[in-house]
Amino acid sequence: MTAWSKGNASSMYEVLEREGKWDVDAEFQLPDLRGIIADADVVHDTVDLTSDYYDTADRDLLAHRVQLRRRSGDDDTGWQLKVPAGDGRVELHWASTEALPDAAAELLSGVSLGKPLASVATIHTVRNRYRLSEPRSGELYAEIADDSVRASAGERLLAWREVEVELGTHAPSIPKRLVSRLTAAGARPSRFPSKLAHVLPSAPSSSPATSGARALLRYVNAQIDEIMLGDIELRRGRDPIHDTRVAIRRLRSTLRVFGKMLDRSATDHFDEELRWFAGLLGEVRDCQVQRRRFTEALDELPEELILGPVRARVRTDLQAVELPARARITEAMDSPRYLALMAVLRSWRTSPPVDPEMRTAKLVKRARKAQRKADRRLVAALDVDDSDATLLHRARKAAKRARYAAELCRDVGGAKQTKRTVKHYKRFQSILGDHQDTVVAADLLRRMALASGTTVGENGFTFGLLYGREQRIAGECRQQAREML
Numbered sequence: 001m002t003a004w005s006k007g008n009a010s011s012m013y014e015v016l017e018r019e020g021k022w023d024v025d026a027e028f029q030l031p032d033l034r035g036i037i038a039d040a041d042v043v044h045d046t047v048d049l050t051s052d053y054y055d056t057a058d059r060d061l062l063a064h065r066v067q068l069r070r071r072s073g074d075d076d077t078g079w080q081l082k083v084p085a086g087d088g089r090v091e092l093h094w095a096s097t098e099a100l101p102d103a104a105a106e107l108l109s110g111v112s113l114g115k116p117l118a119s120v121a122t123i124h125t126v127r128n129r130y131r132l133s134e135p136r137s138g139e140l141y142a143e144i145a146d147d148s149v150r151a152s153a154g155e156r157l158l159a160w161r162e163v164e165v166e167l168g169t170h171a172p173s174i175p176k177r178l179v180s181r182l183t184a185a186g187a188r189p190s191r192f193p194s195k196l197a198h199v200l201p202s203a204p205s206s207s208p209a210t211s212g213a214r215a216l217l218r219y220v221n222a223q224i225d226e227i228m229l230g231d232i233e234l235r236r237g238r239d240p241i242h243d244t245r246v247a248i249r250r251l252r253s254t255l256r257v258f259g260k261m262l263d264r265s266a267t268d269h270f271d272e273e274l275r276w277f278a279g280l281l282g283e284v285r286d287c288q289v290q291r292r293r294f295t296e297a298l299d300e301l302p303e304e305l306i307l308g309p310v311r312a313r314v315r316t317d318l319q320a321v322e323l324p325a326r327a328r329i330t331e332a333m334d335s336p337r338y339l340a341l342m343a344v345l346r347s348w349r350t351s352p353p354v355d356p357e358m359r360t361a362k363l364v365k366r367a368r369k370a371q372r373k374a375d376r377r378l379v380a381a382l383d384v385d386d387s388d389a390t391l392l393h394r395a396r397k398a399a400k401r402a403r404y405a406a407e408l409c410r411d412v413g414g415a416k417q418t419k420r421t422v423k424h425y426k427r428f429q430s431i432l433g434d435h436q437d438t439v440v441a442a443d444l445l446r447r448m449a450l451a452s453g454t455t456v457g458e459n460g461f462t463f464g465l466l467y468g469r470e471q472r473i474a475g476e477c478r479q480q481a482r483e484m485l
Contacts, residue, residue, distance in 0.1 A: 018088035019166040020174050021190035022182055026161060030130075030146050031181035037142075039135040049073040049125040053196050054100070056115040063349040064228050066111055067196055068104070072096065079104055083232055084225055110231040110333060110342050121153040121199045140168035142178070151199045158199060163187055202350070211412045212360030216258065217352050219408040223251040224345045231342070234333065241288070245281040248274050253404040257370045261362060263353035266344075273341045280332055283325035287318045290441055297466055305465060308458040317448055364413045367405035374398035374425065382482050389439045392478075396432030399425045428484060435477035438470040445470065 033042050051069045055061045061068060067082040078096040081104055082089045094101045100117070108117070128146040133139060145164040151157070163182060165174050192198040208214040230244030252274050255267055294314045298306060332338050377398045381391035403425035410418045445467045449460035 014090055014092045016085070016088050016169070017082065017091045017166065018171075019164055020179075021165075021192070021194075022163045022187035023190050024146075024161050024163055024185075024187050028161065028163075028186055030128075030144070030163070031185045033130055033132065033144060033178075033181075036175050036178045036181075037132050037134070040132045040141060041135065041138075043131045043133070045129060047074045047127050047129065049127055051123045051125070051195075052119050053121045053123065054117045055120045056112050056117060058115065059120070059200065060112050060115065060346055061108070061117075062196065062200060062202070063346055064111055064225070065193065066108075066228070066232075067194065068100075068108065068117065069196075070096070070100075081107065083229060085229060090229075107232050107235045110235065110339070111228055113339055113343050113346065121151060121196060123149060123151040123195050123199065125149050125195075139170060141171045142167050142174065144178070149195060149198075151195065153199045156199065160198065162190060162195075208354065208356045208358075210356070210358055210360050212363035213354055213356050213358045215360075215408060215410075215412050216254075216261070216358070216363060217354050220251065220254060220348065220352065220354070223247040223254070224348060227251070227345060228342075231333070234329065241281050241285050245278055245285055248278040248281070249400065250404050250407075252278070253401040254408065257401055257405045258363065258366050258408075261355065261358055261366065263355075266348070266351070266353035270341075270344055273337070273344075277332065277338065277341060280325070280329050284322055284329065286440055287322035287325065289437060290444060291315070291318050293437060293441055294466065297469055298462075301462070301465065305462060307461045308452065310452075310462045313448055313452055313458065317444070317451070360412050364409055367402075367409045367413065370398070370405045371402045371421065371425070374402040374428070378428065378481065379485065382478065382485070389435070389474075392432055392481075393436055393439070396429060396436060399428040399432060403429055424484075428481065431477050431480045431484070435474055435481075438474040438477065442467055442470045442474075 049071060050073055051071045054068045054070075065084045067080075069080050069082075071077060071080055076093065079094040079101060081092040083092070092104070092107070094104055105117075126148045130144045130146075132141045132144070134141055143164075143166045145166070147162050147164060148159075149162065150159045165178065165182075167174065192201075208217055224247075226247035227244055230240040230247065233240040234244070252271055255262070255271050255274075259267060291314070295311075298311060298314075374395065377391070377395040381395040384391060403422055406413070406418050406421040406425065410422070445463050449463035449467065452458035452463060453460040
């Protein structure tokens with residue numbers, strides 16, 4: 001295997017890749033593509049592509065369906081990093097260099113667990129491609145690629161043929177007419193999500209035998225995907241704070257609600273590590289929420305009631321909290337503790353802590369138990385003095401766990417009933433979340449009022465108005481929650 005060393009980063013750009021793949025035989029004849037899109041132009045050419053793929057010795061990138069390759073042979077020549085995102089993949093591109101750009105290496109430091117990367121496979125493709133363009137705008141709608149492939153990975157040599165359909169930026173979906181023609185010509189949905197997966201198939205693992213086990217595994221994997229994407233996005237300087245934090249919450253909720261049904265040797269003490277990193281993200285997220293909250297509140301006030309540099313005080317005080325919090329996230333992501341957390345998530349990809357024979361009825365039973373617990377906590381929280389926010393906060397967390405558990409059971413617990421349950425607890429979660437935001441906001445406003453009251457040129461009048469607004473919203477949230485009982 002040929003390892004790379006870091007090099008200078010070139011300019012980087014990204015595209016969203018959405019594609020479908022079909023296996024075809026050597027005798028396959030590509031169907032007529034005319035009429036797939038009314039009056040579309042069809043342009044044909046042939047390109048000769050060579051792609052060298054890189055990964056760790058333990059295939060850590062492949063385990064998360066992340067691909068790193070250096071391609072030559074067309075206008076996309078250079079380094080390419082593909083990361084799963086929703087229904088497609090985000091594809092990051094760098095210009096061709098002998099060594100991997102430093103920026104690309106940094107983006108992968110979490111997913112690779114800090115391990116060295118080396119060449120693991122080479123794939124050579126002769127691609128007959130047909131580009132369908134919109135007749136009026138000239139924009140690409142789809143590219144149909146008829147690929148003849150030869151690949152090598154160590155001593156493993158393979159050759160096959162396949163068809164790919166990649167959508168243009170504004171195309172909503174692969175045309176049904178095209179799918180029908182491919183199927184009629186003998187094309188079959190591909191067994192492999194990518195060419196690399198064809199060359200380097202995943203390590204064998206136990207396949208879930210029950211619908212409940214499959215539902216639990218899908219849900220856990222979806223959260224791992226989101227956390228891994230968040231890792232890369234954070235290292236890019238993007239802001240996936242909210243989505244990453246929600247994925248960690250969902251994973252923690254799964255450990256709490258269904259923990260007795262999971263392999264305790266693989267999950268014990270992991271909740272604490274997830275809580276640690278979620279807490280760091282939460283410090284930043286709270287500032288984002290409160291900045292938006294205070295800005296909207298000030299926009300609603302008449303200007304004559306905004307006395308002094310209130311907006312500047314809000315901005316600087318929140319920045320004083322947020323900037324160090326962001327620095328702590330960056331520091332944490334380079335720590336052994338964080339890489340150990342990522343290593344656990346990686347291990348769950350090939351050795352999930354899910355019993356493949358788990359009884360589906362037991363899964364549903366645990367979800368319903370979470371719902372009953374949320375109901376009890378809400379009743380208890382609303383039966384005490386309005387000044388006590390602690391019990392409402394606990395009820396909110398229980399409502400989240402009930403909602404996430406119902407989401408997990410969506411395909412096994414009765415679709416209509418589960419949908420109603422998710423909606424019910426999502427509503428509770430929203431109301432109690434607004435209440436918790438008032439608790440955080442009131443504390444911040446009190447401290448801002450004290451600081452402005454002792455600063456020349458400022459006073460606490462407007463902060464007092466905002467504080468009263470938060471108290472009013474808190475009361476409304478309690479009333480809304482009572483009406484839902």
